[in-house]
Structure formats: C-alpha cells, structure tokens
Amino acid sequence: MQVSLNWLQTHIDLSSYTTPQLSDLLTFAGIEVEGIEVKGLATDKVIVAQIQSFEQHPNADKLSVCQVDDGSGTLRQIVCGAKNFKAGDKVPLALPGAALPGGFEIKEGKLRGIDSNGMMCSSKELGIGEDTGGLWILDTDLPIGKPINQIVESDTLLDLEITPNRSDLLSHLGLARELAALTGLPLKGVRDHVQASSTTRTAKADEVTLAATDGCPYYTARIIKGVKVGPSPAWLKSRLESIGLRPINNIVDITNYVMMEMGQSLHAFDLDKLSGGIVVRRANEGEKILALDGQEYALLTEDLIIADHQRPLAIAGVMGGEETGVIEGTTNILLESAYFTPSGVRRTSRRLSLHSDSSYRFERGMDPKQVQGGSDLAIKLILEIAGGVAEAELRVAGEAPALVSTVELDEVRTHRLLGIPTLTTGDAHDILEKLGLIKQSANTEKSLWTIPSYRLDLHRSVDLVEEVARVIGLDRVPSKFNATFASGDATDRHYDHAMQLRQALVNRGYNEAQTLRLISTPQIEDALGNPLAQAGAAMLKNPLSEDLTALRPSLIPGLLASAALNIRQGASRLRLFEVGRVFLKMPNGMVREEERLAILLSGPASPSSWHGRVTAAADVFDLRGVVESLPGVSALETKALKDNGTFLMHSELKIGNRVLGWIAQVHPARARQIDARQPVYVVELLLSALRQGSTGPAKFTDLPRFPGMTRDVAFELPADVSHSKVSAFFASIKEPLLIKSELFDVFTDPTGTKLPVDRKSTAWTLTYRNSEKTLETAEVEAAHARILAALQKALPVTIR
C-alpha cells in the first residue's frame, strides 16, 4: 500500500522521526517497508507561467508556438506539443538549466526551426503527479514567477506490505493509530470513526432490500441532491495523486479519499439513473454488467451484486457499473456505505480477475462499525466541495455484525510462549492499552480485554501474546539453546545413503543435476518402455503451461533434456546424475512416490588434456562399471530386454532376485533429436534396492596366509554364448582350491580372418589356494585339469 507521509502527518506529528527511523519502526512492528520514494522538485527553476497567446507551428502539425509570461517582463517563446490549454492558463514552466526528475536538463534550443526557450510541463514530468494527459493547468490565482516547489510541498511515499490479518492498517488513520501505539505520540484528531454523526432510519423495503445477508448483512444509503460534479480542489487532487490515484471528479475522488483516509470503501450512484430502490442480491443466471473499467463481466449466481429493480448496478465490494456511475452532469447521488463479507468478495474478485482497492479491503475484512462513520465523513466533504443537500437521515438495512469480543490474556501462557524473563505484567498491559485495547478486569494470572472493532485479528489469548511480542520485538527475547539427543530413524539413514551415493559418483567425475519434477507430455515418452515404468505419468489437473503438464515418472526425461541443453552449448563429454523423487502412476490409478538414482553418460571416455586430445567414446561398459562401483552393488546381473523406439541394449539390472534398475543406450534416433554426436547411455536405479545391498557394517575376512597359484586358460566358443553363462559356470563349480576366476581378454574378429565371425576367444585367469597349507604344483595341475574337463562338458568350448 502506498502511504503519503504528509497525509499521515495530518493525524500524527512524526517530525521527530527521520524516514529511516520510521521505516525501521514500521518494519519491526511487522509492517514491511518495501520502498521509500521522495517526491517533489528540488530545483526552483520550474515556475508558474501564464500562456498569453499561441499559434500553430509553421513546420509541424502537432506543435504550437506559445508566448509565455514568466514574470520577467519579457515574453518567453516556447514550442509545445500539448493541446489541453488555452490562452490565459497558468502552467508550470521549466526554465533553461532546470533539472527535471530522471536527470533531464532543460536547454534553450530550436524545435523544427523555431526557437524554444524552456519547457511547459505535465505533473508527471515534474514527478509530482501521475497525469500525463497534457500540461498541468495550475490554479489561476497563483502568482506568476513563483517556483513550483514553493507551491507543491515535497512528500515521502512509503510502499508498505500490510499482512493479510491487518486490514485495519489499510488507511492513513489506521497507520497513524498504529504509529501512535508504537511511538507513544498522540493522535491529532479522532482515533476511529466508530462514533457516527448522522441520524439513521431503517430503510424501507422499496429503498434497500438485503436479499443475501450472508454476503451483505449491513447496507447504508444516503441521498444527496443538487450536487455540482466537477474537478476536485487542488488539495484533494494532490492527496490522491500523491499515492498514485488518478483524480476523476469531486464525488468519486471523495469516495476514494475516504477509503484511503479511514478505510471504508464507498460507492456513489447517479440516483437519477436508478429504477427503484437498491436490492443487494446474488446475480441471476446469465446476468452481465458493464463495469467502470469498461469491461463487461458475466456473473454467476454465487456473485453478490448491488441491483436496482431492473438490472445490476455494481459488483458488490469489487467495482461499480459504468452506466450508473457519477459523471459530469450528475446532480443527485446515492452514497453506498456497506459491509460485505470477505469470502464472497474474494471469490468473485478472483474468479473475474477483477481486483480493486475496494475488493482488496473487503477481502481482508473491514470494520463494520465504521460503515456509518465513513459515510458521514464523505457526506461532509461532498457538501463542502460539491454542494447539494443531503437527506437528514441515513437509510440503514440490516445490522453491523459484531466481529470482535473480549479476549483473555493468560500470564503463564505469555511467559511460556515468549520466554522473556524480564517481561512484567505491566509491560504487557501497557502494550495492549497503547494498541487501543481496554482492560475489563485483571487478577494475577489473567486479564480480560475489550478489542477495538477495527482489530478483526484479535480473538484468542495467543493473539494478544502475539501483539506483545510484536511490539516488544525479538531483541528482548534471550537466545536460548537446548540441544537434546535425537535418535535417527529410517529417514536419516536414507538421507545418508543418498549422500553417500552422490559422493561416490562425484568422485568418479560425475556432475550432479537437479531437474524439475514437472515435465511436458512429449517428455513422458522418454520415461516409458523400461522395466521400472508403471502405468505412465500422473498428469496435473491444472498445468501452468504445456512445458509442465505431468509429474516425472522417471529421472531420465530430465537428464536427457539437460544433456540436450549442454550439447547445444557445445559440450560433448557428459557425465550427469540425479538423485530424486519420481511419481509412478500405478495400474490401480494411485500414484506412488519413489526415490531413484539416474546416470547419463556420453562422449569421450576420458577428458581431453595435453596427455591426449582425442579419446575413444565411452561405452555401456563404462557406465556399468560405475554402477558396479556404487556402494551396495555386487554380483550385478543383467537380463536383456527388447529394444524399443527410445532405448537399445536395454537390460534389467538385478542383484539376485532383487530388481536394481535398468541400463540402456538411448536409441540413436532419439539421440539425434538432441544433436548428440556420440552414443548416450543411461541407467536408472531404485534407491530402496541399493540400500538393501548395503546393510550393516562390513564383515572382515581373514587375509590368506599361504600363497596362491594362478593358471591361465584361453578357449574359443560360439559368439552368442554370453559371458554370464561362462562366469556362472566358474561360480558354480565345486572345486575347493579354486578361489577366483577372472576374465582378462575377449577377442572377436569381424573380418573372420583370425577367427570365424560366429566365434569368440576368451581368456581367464584362475586362482588356486589352500587356506591351510602351501599348494603343491601337482595339486593345482590336477584341479585345473578337472575344471577344464568340466568346462568342456558344460559349455561348447574349445580350449586353446
């Protein structure tokens, strides 16, 4: 909210505070100062001048050449682009040498060949108002030659963030009240407008009917006849302009002024355009209204409207209608001052995306006790400024709801919650009294307080404690620190495990990525067709854009997108991984959340350096090697799966019966879409399965005391007999002396010259050891021979 310091000072004398002090004071009372702007002209070279005569510029259709009296005795010639003036008007004139806001300095010069010795200005150009409509036409009684900065006082504008619970601060009086409580300074005038000056009578049914009291329990109308609608006086315009409101006409300006002055939102209708009395009701099916912003809004039956007996006049609490607004020529008006319930206004305003200063206040809750006071203040100003005669009595329908009551302050609770040993009962009571609360009764443990009607946020004991804490500030709260032992549970272990995995991958040269959990519909393709995929992706009901429509069912789509981005940036050696949550749509329609690890590998196997620029591309075995190095992974088994459109060499990874995840090469067709020049490999693993492999502390195996012996064996076998079959043979053979079998070479010859293409040659090292004694050569030879014989029997091999 924009607040004018000058305006505020009409309620409280803040001259003993500097702006930074004031800003701190507000900030530490929970009213955040988001910006401070000083308005007004520093230069005295902008003066009041009178346009004596003007003529069309000979060389430019849109320019005029004006002769202007600047008080020096000789007329000054100014070329001007504005059109909103006539001879005799007084306007601000910036003389050569004047520096205008924005660092723009006025110089003598020529415009389209005609001398121009200064510039006539709009209020916006001077940084005083918002009006860009043309020259700022000044009051005719201002003396010519007087510097503008002696006429328009400078002002400081505070941009405040008022929290949603403090609707009472959404006016200058409300803020002044708060500042009075915080500073101890007195208010210059009234504290609130609860005390009304007008007399009231119950509105007749044909004058005001409340047909939806849940949305509007209380409505008042006052009739003023014979007003003269016209521009507002300078003081009113400048008040509104100072906080960024555009002056419209005196009646509308007065309603806006009252809202910003004391918080009551009002609306003035042109009485002569109403057919019959006011009906506050829900909109009918299909009703529409043309609002003051020039837009037509289709209303729903849940929307509260102000209507006459024929049509909607206003969207209650949100915006008035164009057709019944007060314009020049209006003579009789009906001034509405009412209380609308927050939820209804919020719903309608949000649904229509129509937000106004009025809806902002009603949504947060207004003080119903000031409905009449607000009306009274406006009537007083209307009669002063626009003339006319007001009906003696305010027509009232319904009753102002009681939104506050008495609240108890509990001493024990206060101390327990705040932990301030130095806080006395007197301190706490003092604060509440300054805030306008009235003590009803008190004993040593408890006190009872009457809440001012504008403090709609104070209902419970804890709300009063909060007020005390807010005003005292946290400086008086001691810093206490009592750590207690906390035993970790599974979540702690899972966190540590995930960090351990991350660190293992970082140590292998991988970069951790974090991709968005939301992906696009096309990206879902990258997540399907793998053994971990379930029934697809969980779609959002209300996505924000096409790019983010689904929760990721896999980490792969995000990593592929990151790979694409890096490839576009010229990177070729990609080592990315991510640890994070995925969302699986299960066949039964439920969504399961699961933690996974995914790795993406592409590009040269080692980084280029002066030791060698070009290295071979990494392949699937590099990636598999990384997986095998992870904590908890041992005896990794692969089960080949059918290729699909997105993945080749697609295999399920298992440890025993436990599914660990899957590994694949991204299909070259897909890789080409992201401009990858080298194969892209991915693996995705279940964190839960990885955790199962790393349970408990490792158990020590005694080191061998006797030397072992090794024997190498090379054999040929058909190319389609997989490594896993051979290794399974060695793993299962019952030969007590054999303790290890290790593959050290695989040879194939695609040309068929050294070896038929359908054959391969592999070489293994077999290690023998007896844990009880040093082996005899003869024993080893015998064992080796037995193994080779068994191998030849079990598999179609030819020993070389």
Added chain:
Amino acid sequence: MVGDSIHPSTGKIIVLKPALLNPFWRFFGYFWRFHCWPDHLLSCISAILRASSPPFAAMLSQLDSLKTEALTALDTLSDEAALEAFRVDYLGKKGKLTALSGGMREVPADLKKEVGAKLNEVRDAITSGLTVRLEALQAAKDASAVAGIDITLPGRPGAGVGSLHPLTQIRDLAVRTLRRMGFTLADGPEIETEWHCFDALNTPTDHPARNESDTFYMPDGKLLRTHTSSVQVRTMESAKTLPVRIIAPGAAYRRDEIDATHLSVFNQIEALYVDTDVSLADLKGTLEYFFREVFGPTTVVRFRPHFFPFTEPSFEIDVKLEAKGKEARWIEIAGCGMVDPAVFAEISKKRGDSLFDPEKVTGFAFGMGLDRLAMIMHGISDIRHLIENDVRFLQQF
C-alpha cells in the same frame, strides 16, 4: 657387499641369497666381513710365505699391478652392464683376483699374513672403486630420468572432476548443522491432501493459496504440496512421544511462471520442535546459531514480525549481507514462529488423543527456501541456473 650383483637392466643391486654364492665366497666372505682371522690360519700362511719367497714376491707385485689395471679399467666403464662384466672379470668365481688368490696356498706360513693383507687391500680397492663408479653411474641415470620434465605442466585429469549440485551442498550444510543441534530428518509425500497442506495448518478455507490459480492439483483432488510444512503435520500425526524435533528438506510446488526469481518447483527445509516448554527464546537461539554456522560467525540476523496462518507470533528472518564497496542489504531468508494452538488442536482432533493438547504443548517451526539460500551464498543471479544443469554452471561448485 661381496656377492651382491647389479641387475643388468634395472641397475638395482640384487642381494644374492646365500645358496647362490660360490663356496669360496661363502668361506672367504666370512673373514672379510668380520675381519677376524683365526691365529692358526695366520701362522700357517706366514710359514708358507717364508718357505718359498720367490712366488711370494711375484704375487705381491702381481696384486699391485692387478689393482692398477683394474682401477684404470674402471674409469673407462660407462654403463652398468660393463660394470657387471668388470666385476665378473675381477671378482667373479673365475675372475682375475680370484685366480691370484689361489696362489695363497703356496705362500709360506709366516708370510701369509702380509700377502693376505695385500690381497685384502686390492680387493677392497677394486670393490670400493666399483661401488663408487656404480653410484656415480646411477646418480647420472637418476638425474637424466627426470631431466627436461616441465613440472609446471598440469596434472592428468583422471576421470575428470565431478560436482555436487549447489542445492545439494546447501541442503547438506543445513542438514548437518541442524543435526548437530539435535534434529532428525523427516519426510512426507509431495502429492498431499488438502488437509495436510492447508486445513491442519489453520489456513482459511477461502485462502488464496488454495486456489487453482496458485496451487497445482491432481485430478483426484489431491494437490502438490505448496510448502514442506505438511511434513510437520505428518510428523505430529504419527509421533509416539515428545519432544518432536525434526527437519524436513524437500521440494514444494507453486503455480508460478518460471522466471529469473521464481520456479514452479522449489526446495525448502522445514523444522519443527514441539515439547511441553518450547518458547520464542528457543526459536531465536536455534536460528541465530544456525545462520552463524551457515553464513559465518559474524552474521547478523533480524526477526521482523510477520503473519502466517500456522504460527503465532510469526516472524520473517532477514540476514544482513555485506559486500565490499556496496551498501549492506537485508535479505529475507526464512519464516518462523510459534506453532499456532489451532494447529495443535486440529492434530489432536485427528489423532484422537492429548499428546499435542494445545493447552499443554508449545512448539516452534521455521522454513526457508534453499534455492534462495544457494543464490545468496554463491551470488547466483538467475534461479533458472539451478534447474538447467549447464555443466559449466555445475562445475563451478
């Protein structure tokens, strides 16, 4: 040592095992090593020498010239293989000195001492000459092995340099710090019920945050949690005893357009401490320690009163950031407060017991955006860097 030899290719001295030495060296080496000549042996040698003086004189001069010849030859040798050949030539089993020493048998007993001394002198001279020459050659070889290496060249990259994502790093820093303060981790689903995300946290039914324009919903009416505070609710729902002291790092979602300062999915860390006597003083102490640990011991934080539906009193926390040559700025970094009794009441209603009776327990909660923390800490200007995973970005951390 006698009997050691030099490996022809590596240049290393090989200590030969006793079994490999010839019997002569086993015998003679014994005396040479221990300089202990038994008396009866010495008297025997001198008797032989005295008995036949001409071979004795010839032998002495032969030894002298052998020494001269050997030492001259040594100087010309320039590699280790030649040194080994030299050793075999002079000191080997069939070497020249060995052959000469065979003449000792004919030396009269009373002269044996003199000849033996000579023999030893020549052997020592050749052996030490050989050692000196060998050491010189090795030194030259060692020097040339590293000659010309430009030690300023960069190291081998190995597998390359990996990196933890800055968000992981900041999250882990926060987690480690809070764990030292006695908090344990808690977790909860990201697809939440409206009750866990809003109702239980005292959020009014018509609060704007519940709106479909602000929050992502699933077709079944569940939503994507808008804050990790829902984990507070989950934890209290299932807690068995007090105190509850948890932290919950995790993702949260808001229906915001992605731009330089907003992500629709972002990261938070949440803390909750509930016991029978938790006060604002505990909250203040915990957070002050926390921020000093994260941002350094001189960090200044301020607590501004604020409003949140689920805490009262509530505060926002600003950290003072000071950069050289710039005016210090207060950066809003976290929200916190004392758990609103309405939250305890709602939890109690759901649990159906009195563990969280609002009249008996108090608690504090705080939450902060980790993305923002990472941006402040590392000076990252655009939040989108955190999700784009440009390797040039990732490798900076």
